[in-house]
Amino acid sequence: MPTGKVKFYNADKGFGFIGDESGADVFLGAAALPEGVTSLRAGTRLEYSIVQGRKGSQAMHVQVLDAPPSVQRGRTLRDRKPADEMAVVVEDLIRLLDDASNQLRAGRYPDTRHGTTLAKALRAVADQFEAGR
Missing domain, CATH: 2.40.50.140 (Nucleic acid-binding proteins)
Incomplete structure (x- = not known):
């Protein structure tokens, strides 16, 4: 084949x-x-x-x-931010998600800039939680 x-x-x-x-x-x-x-x-x-x-x-x-090598797979526990720093990042993410939720309840999606910021923040937090796997 x-x-x-x-x-x-x-x-x-x-x-x-x-x-x-x-x-x-x-x-x-x-x-x-x-x-x-x-x-x-x-x-x-x-x-x-x-x-x-x-x-x-x-x-x-x-x-x-x-599959092609992933940038994420190379991350280790050493690459993780300290837990106290991640707490602040997660709190900021919660605020972004809350803003997006309010806009969605009002019948509209967040504007492109806000949506892009939210997507980047979600990816960054996911990367931190997956580091070391």
Whole structure:
């Protein structure tokens, strides 16, 4: 079976492309993904079979060989902020979430700037809690 790496995959649209070993692009539809896999990151190595569709090569029976390295996986307990500093960060996050909740109750999503700030804060807190896993 051929192998290749995901060039891109858009879970919302349900398709992407694999760059095979020869450099050719292979179409990757959501139906070809293994059970339980709904999204793939660029760089993920795959093994698959190929069928010729009307528009060219198409991957079938995809198996994930390995995902690209994650920046998060390299974090250790030493990378964590001290608990007293994290308490302040969590309190600030609670205030941001409370503001967002009030806006949602008023029938509107937070403005883009507030939404972006909230998303970044959530990711940062999640990174701290996952460090060392």
